[in-house]
Amino acid sequence: MRRFLFLPLTFLLLIFPLLIAAQPIQYGQNPTINGLLESIRSDSLIRTVRDLEAFQTRYCLNGNRWEVAAYLKKRFLDMGITDVKLDSFVINRNGTAYWQANVVATIPGTRNPDELMVIGGHYDSINMNDLNRAPGANDNASGTAGTLELARVVMQTGFKPDITLKFVAFAAEELGLYGGYFMANTLKNQGKKVSLMLNMDMIAVERRSRPNWSVLAYFYGAQDTMPAVAQKYAPLYAGIQVVPDYSGSSDHVPFVLNGFPSLFFFIGDSDPNYHTSGDLLSACNPDYMEEVVKITGAVMVGEQWLPKPVRNTVVRDGGDGQSLHCSWTPGSGRPASSWVVKFEQPGREPDSVETTQPSVLITGLTEGQFTTITIIPRTGAEDFGFPSQVTGTPGTIPSAVSEIADTPDQTSIHLTWKASPELDVTGYRVYRSGLFEEKGDLVSGDLITTTYYEDEPGSTDGYWYYRVVSVDGDGNESHEGEPVRSRLIELNPGILLVDETLNGTGVLLQPSDDQVDDFYSETLSGWSVTFHDADEMKGAKLADLGRYSTVIWVGDDLVDQTMAFAAADDIGSYLQAGGHFVYSGYKPERAFYDNPSNTVTLPEESFMLEKLGVKEIYHVNSTYFNHAVAVDPGMNDVHLDSSKTKSSMKYHLNNITTMQPAEGAEILQVYGTGYADGTAAAKLKGLPVAIRTGKGPGSAVVLTYPLYYTKPADAKLFLSAILNDWGETALGADLPDGLHADCLHLFPAWPNPFNGQVRLKFYNGHDHAIQLSVFDMLGREVTTLVREELPAGHHQISWNPVSQASGVYFCVLRAGNQTSMIKLVLVK
Known part of the structure; x- marks a missing residue:
């Protein structure tokens, strides 16, 4: 059987490549993570929750708060952690100062000790109906127990973190996230680098059966990818699903506001005993709590121990129909010593190569065949990072231009696009049409060698549709991608x-x-x-x-x-x-x-x-x-x-x-x-x-x-x-020129062309029996949308032609001896 030939880019530069013979790759659970998670025990979690519940209340203004903090400090010390501190601060309530203390246990990093990861949960509790009876088993003895348990298994297994781990039991969360703000602001003011903050709050109540268990992972803004990080680990290391959700207030929020990446695990608002005297261990699910702690532990270890996925991956078509070149930027975090690169085309046996260079040239491919490329970073025999996957198709015809963007103004439409990654592309052409389904006219003239074009198309009732194609050295034009719609700003x-x-x-x-x-x-x-x-x-x-x-x-x-x-x-x-x-x-x-x-x-x-x-x-x-x-x-x-x-x-x-x-x-x-x-x-x-x-x-x-x-x-x-x-004109005056208030008028459809549902708006100047129908190009009636008596005024209806084919249709509005018609373009 013909095999793929893999060469790093440096070979092309006549530098001898350092390639490692391909080995079978069994990507899955990491033994280091597995060894730590196997030591997590629900009975240990139960012990901590029971001990904290036994304080009766952990309300942060109660006199026993120092007793609770001392208990937590001793638990950390008993694990063999030598650096355990009560990090104190003061809050003022109604003119009285109350000293509080975060309990902070530090395990120094071995590779980058100046980089920190914070793992924690608050230990205070509240019951607004009776501040002296706030057992707080779920909220939040559970998160505190998870923090202690992860610290315990790190020490028990002898895991040596790359970066410094700070296990924190936060004080005074219930009255305003005071402990979280104190620590996050302090770290920010000290210029510390915090790679990740993991927060567990209310992680012990789940009444569904095990296959349906889930936990919320909160994100903060459109660019926040932390829930996706948790979702990578969940199927490998815990019997629980991770569901992204937005916002959520707990001790991670101050870290978010200080610019530190944070991930918050939480059950949501599903605990009927929330902030009541009924928040007891007996209402908790220790097995569920163990699974949440496992996810947290997997993220804690994996995000520092495993190499990060590669970034900025680019696949370039060689233009000869037989080759693809793939390059990437190494991921952050622990450096990868090599990358395993897998290649697969339909109907052909997949192959892989391991390279120390961040690029590979693949030759001997079949033209036009979709090629899947998977890149897996590696630091050791079994320490694989998470894979990244890209695709490419070798061909002689350039692939479609991507990321076409338009910026209109009152006179021009400015077009930009992503430069073709293909090695033999020499320039671009721009086409413009008034119809979605037509390629239109060449407006760019000579071949464009930049990725910018300015057009002055004039006004249109609908949109202008632009297509940009790349051109190779043989004059071949690329396939036409999805056109970009645009039009001038006319207000x-x-x-x-x-x-x-x-x-x-x-x-x-x-x-x-x-x-x-x-x-x-x-x-x-x-x-x-x-x-x-x-x-x-x-x-x-x-x-x-x-x-x-x-x-x-x-x-x-x-x-x-x-x-x-x-x-x-x-x-x-x-x-x-x-x-x-x-x-x-x-x-x-x-x-x-x-x-x-x-x-x-x-x-x-x-x-x-x-x-x-x-x-x-x-x-x-x-x-x-x-x-x-x-x-x-x-x-x-x-x-x-x-x-x-x-x-x-x-x-x-x-x-x-x-x-x-x-x-x-x-x-x-x-x-x-x-x-x-x-x-x-x-x-x-x-x-x-x-x-x-x-x-x-x-x-x-x-x-x-x-x-x-x-x-x-x-x-x-x-x-x-x-x-x-603002001077907007009310209807009656909004009809097109030449029409009057007692007319019949069918307005332009929106969107048009359309590929799903189209909205049709019409105006009738009198109470009338109205018929609104759609016809095809041969004059055959496709459907009647309205046939009823309607009062004078504006009306709107939608049409979703599920069974109709792409093409031109005509929408006809009739009332008495009046008729109004518009053209519709359906594109599927």
Whole structure:
């Protein structure tokens, strides 16, 4: 059988390669990690939880707090750890100073002792109904027990960490993360390098059967990949699933705010005994607790002991149809001594090579065959790091150009793309079309040797579609990739409603797409509105926003605002061009600043400060909002709709933040609540929840509450006041030139072309029997979407042609002797 031939790049430079004969690779559990985890015992965890529960309370202001700290210090010392300290600090409560102590046990690193990993959990407890009876078995004797257990097995197994491990039992977490802040701030001020902070809090309650066990791993911002780290280890070392979740308040938060990578394991809000006298060992699941500690231990060892996956991997096509060149940057952490590289093509026996060079040339491949390349770092006979996988296809025709991006302005569209990695590509060509499915005209002229092109396409009713192809030395053009849509910034009168709300089940606090669309259709009736589903359209960019004079962006769920975060630069450019922007949703600081803290002072040059006029965000847990109180004379109060909120919450919403305006911004509304003044639930009362930066071009309004949950009449009046101030033109005047208020009109479809669902909006000037139908190119009726009597006004319906083929269709609106028609392009 013909074998792959593997050569490192240095061979091409006539330097003798250092290759190691390929050996069978059994990638899986690491023996060092396994040896440590096998020593973790649930009976040891039970002992610690039982001992801590026996203190009756560990409330941090109680006189026995020093007795608890002394117990923990002795436990660490009994393990043989010599460096154990009570790291004391003071907190002030109601004018009284209370000294506290984190219990810190340090095991020095052998390779990089100046680099630290912090493993911990808080040891204090609370029961607001009886501070003298706060057993705190799950919250958080369990996390403290996990910390002690990992320290014990490190000492028992003789594991020699590369970096210094600090096992910490944190004090005074329940009253405000005091122990976490004290340690994180101290390490930051000392200039210490913290590679990772592992926090365990409430890890002992799980009532499901073992195959369904899971633990939450919290992340903080769109760029946080720590839950993925935990998910790598879970299937190898623990019988439990890791589920990523957002935010969560515990002692890791101060580390996050100081820029230290952190990973927080937590059961979620599923413990009925939370902060009660019923939080006892008898209500805990020690076997489940052991599995969470195993995941934590696997991450603790693996992230310092194993080499990190390679980065910046590039696969280049040799252009001869037979070769691929693969190169990479070694991962951080423990240096790899070599890399095992596996190659596989369909129908051929896979092969592998081990190389000490960060590059490999593969020849003798079959042209056009998809090739999978797996790179595994190695430090010893059995110490394999996690693999990285890339793909490539050898060919004579260049592969499609990737990462094409557009930046429109009022006159031009600026295109950029990623340089082709192929060795024989000599330049690029740019094509433009008004239709998604057509390649269009060559607009770039001569071959472009850079990765930039500026086009002046003029206006269009839809989008321009650009395709960029690479060209090799033989004149072969690459395959056409997905075109990028774009158009000029025109700021035509009209509103774009960008909906980032996750399509929920329709139950309370989980609205479906249709429910959200219906609400805003009612709220914005009387205005020219185009709907843009950010989830369906994979976000919203400047070319989408720039057609319209006003953009309203809504995020009516708590799950995910990453699309707003990704679009911040484009929104900024839209405002710079003179557009108007409204944001309504939970926690705008999460959408535009990516910060988990309850109090955020926005830095200079941040998007929220510069573009949205927000200087500070402030939030307090367990506060409840039920209306926005107008303080601007041109605005109205906006009340929650009781049919969309829970009676158990007295028809209030929590998780509503407040703001402080930057200089030049004005307050429109403040936080209102049905709870009495002076109660914790009313703590945010009177603080701003709606801010406006002005009434001229480039102005914005930010609401920290989601409009969907309010009364439609209140929301309509409020939005109308904003739109009127901005000079938006109400419907009747929004019809195309030559049409009048009693006409029949079918507006352009959105999106068009489309590959799933298309929205159709029409206007009828009188009460009429309406028929809306779709026909194919041969005039055959495909479907009738509407056949009923409708009142005068604007209407909207969606069509999702599941069984229709790609092609051109015509949508026809009829009422009496009037007809309006538009063309639809379906692309599948």
